[in-house]
């Protein structure tokens with residue numbers, strides 16, 4: 001494909017010792033040559049590909065020297081975009097980098113849109129859509145583990161799997177087609193039926209396997225929605241502050257201090273948590289607080305993990321018992337706080353209520369028990385298999401949604417085959433499965449979606 005030549009500053013603005021102005025397109029080298037003055041009469045159009053050259057940027061209209069630079073010349077197709085690429089390495093200052101960019105733009109290049117370099121890598125066929133999305137995930141990764149997921153996706157592991165599945169479906173459809181064309185053989189119908197169900201079941205199982213990784217993948221990307229609940233004044237906001245290692249939430253000895261829901265992002269031993277502090281749950285007369293309590297109940301529904309806080313220094317109340325009841329089907333860690341004060345809580349009863357859930361005792365005031373809590377959180381998340389290197393994670397919400405739809409389509413095909421519906425109906429469901437999987441890697445995807453996806457990138461990428 002042939003596009004105009006684009007340019008952008010590809011390094012963070014105003015930071016760092018070196019800044020790069022990147023050009024990509026047919027005229028990249030020609031445009032750079034207009035403003036580059038190398039040693040002697042060296043011209044960039046004559047240099048070998050993938051070499052770097054010292055020189056100056058000179059404004060051709062005034063003859064004024066603007067910058068001292070190193071310029072990299074990379075010719076198509078072995079480049080990031082598969083087009084000619086020129087990278088001008090400038091001194092870091094914002095002002096001079098901008099002047100170089102301005103000169104590039106007045107000499108024939110167009111300012112790139114966010115993500116446009118990566119978009120070209122996609123449009124020119126170097127990477128597929130899920131790999132391009134992984135580039136973006138990599139930039140945004142918040143933990144090492146999230147980064148590893150993005151890297152393996154960038155290398156095309158998910159794409160390879162999806163391609164394999166699509167190939168299986170395509171071959172199956174072709175096989176069915178052939179059999180329909182030669183109905184004179186008696187056993188054809190039976191054979192078709194058997195093969196169809198086998199292949200469809202295989203596709204469904206593979207999709208299921210991918211979906212099973214999606215929970216972890218998504219959590220690694222977006223954080224485990226972790227909700228702190230407990231009666232007023234037990235130390236919920238103190239807990240948030242301890243895990244964040246900062247005073248983000250207001251802590252006072254007045255019950256009902258937290259009126260609204262507070263959210264903070266923390267990394268607990270490689271597990272990204274989206275920590276949510278709530279207003280203490282109790283029956284209340286105060287209108288403002290009551291709205292807060294309602295919201296607390298709302299966020300409960302969306303939680304991946306519950307931190308249920310109790311007070312060591314008070315007897316269990318009916319409200320505490322109700323809290324256990326309210327989260328009974330969820331992943332919960334029970335925290336018994338204020339162990340620096342005399343014991344009034346019945347720990348036997350706590351253990352009874354907690355069942356299999358881990359119980360951690362803390363004195364947040366004296367910063368005790370926080371290590372144990374962090375340990376409990378990370379072991380809950382990283383139990384065994386999850387860390388296995390060869391696992392292909394699906395972490396992107398768009399991919400997850402498409403996999404769910406594909407699964408539904410293939411399941412319709414399966415029940416169709418089992419019910420003995422006409423083969424052309426089954427073909428429709430299988431084709432639909434094939435199309436939905438294709439959307440993940442961008443083979444069967446609408447242009448407006450592509451534009452929307454790439455516009456989320458940062459400038460210069």
Ligand SMILES: Nc1nc2c(c(=O)[nH]1)N(C=O)[C@@H](CNc1ccc(C(=O)N[C@@H](CCC(=O)O)C(=O)O)cc1)CN2
Pocket residue numbers: 020077078079080081087126
């Ligand atoms: N200076 C600079 N650093 C950078 C980038 C860049 O564009 N410029 N990248 C940008 O994000 C990343 C590197 N990613 C890249 C990915 C592929 C190719 C590339 O040229 N691929 C070709 C040729 C490979 C080969 O030499 O065999 C290809 O796949 O065909 C280059 C960079 C990070 N660092």
Ligand SMILES: Nc1nc2c(ncn2[C@@H]2O[C@H](COP(=O)(O)OP(=O)(O)OP(=O)(O)O)[C@@H](O)[C@H]2O)c(=O)[nH]1
Pocket residue numbers: 230231232233234235236237238239250251252253254255256257258259278279280337338339340341362363364365366
């Ligand atoms: N002695 C003692 N006091 C604590 C401990 N943890 C928290 N506190 C105190 O308990 C009071 C309430 O703490 P918060 O963290 O505001 O409690 P909360 O559960 O967020 O309260 P609400 O927002 O009102 O629901 C504050 O005075 C804290 O300093 C602890 O381990 N020991």
Ligand SMILES: [Mg+2]
Pocket residue numbers: 236237238249250257258277278279280
């Ligand atoms: Mg609070």
